[in-house]
Each structure stands twice: as structure tokens, then as C-alpha cells.
Amino acid sequence: MNHWLFKSEPDSFSIDALGKAPRQTTAWDGVRNYQARNMLRDSIKKGDQAFFYHSSCEVPGIAGIVAVVKEGYPDKTAFDPGHHHYDADSDEHEPRWFVVDVKLVRKFDRIITLDELRRHAGKALKDFVLLRRGNRLSVMPVTNKEWEFVLTLE
């Protein structure tokens, strides 16, 4: 089982919104970055778990854990001209963008803040992709060691 971190702006989709979704499951759609797309399409497997990260908000940080319940398949929002994430260049026969389905595992009692994660950037989280300067990936890998360490902060 591999681990990941998925970013979302809580104003558009928060961990509480996932908690209220049918079967607490949703398609992780709208990713429009090739590196992240490749992970969604090729690397992320059923049973993998991911941190649910809240970005661009008052308290950025990790809000909980989700599990992958369905592996990569085409992102339908790319085909819908009325959709905010529409991409005219994504063809149904040769889709450009992909999603996985995720299900809420649990919400943390508190946010593990970005600030707090940074305090370990020199050591345990030395190579944590989230903390890399200028990092803008919305889907990124997390090593087993990093995963276990972050859980000790909870």
C-alpha cells in the first residue's frame, strides 16, 4: 500500500463536505497538472491511503485520511463545456485527465497545520514533497516513514 497527499481548497471542497457526500465517497476531479495526472492514472492503487490537505485557507494543513476505492478513470468534468474544469482538448476517446474515487477514512480531531509540519522540515520531514520550495502539486507521494511520522503528530 502506498501513501499520498491530496490538496483541496476547503472553500470548494472540504473534508466535511466529503463526510456529507453519499457513501462518504467522491471522485477526485479537476486535477489539471500532468505530473499529478500521471499519478492518478498510473500509480495510485485501490487500497492506498492519502492525507486530505486543506490549502489556500485560514489554517492550511492536513485534515484527515481518505482511502482510494477506485483506480484511475477519465475525468468527466473535462468533457462538460459548462463545467469549470472543462478542457476542449480532452477527447472522450483519448482522455487527457483522470480521477480516482476516494472514501473518507477519518477526520482528525484537529488540523495538523502546515506550520507544525514545517517544524520537522529539517529532520523527519526533510524530503516531504509538500514542504519543497515552490511546490504546487495537488497530488503527491508520501513515503511510509513520512506517513507514520505525521500520524504521531496527531
Place this chain on the structure above:
DNA sequence: GCCAACGTTGGC
């Protein structure tokens, strides 16, 4: 709202 950092686009 600001701005640094980054990815993408398109002219050449």
C-alpha cells in the same frame, strides 16, 4: 490583495 514560484503557451 500581494507576490514568489511555477507550468504552459506560442512566436521565432
Place this chain on the structure above:
DNA sequence: GCCAACGTTGGC
């Protein structure tokens, strides 16, 4: 293939 211009991300 280079690189300037532009749009987006995301912390502050």
C-alpha cells in the same frame, strides 16, 4: 529548442 509572456497556485 529557446524563452518571454501569461495564468495559476498558495502562503501570508
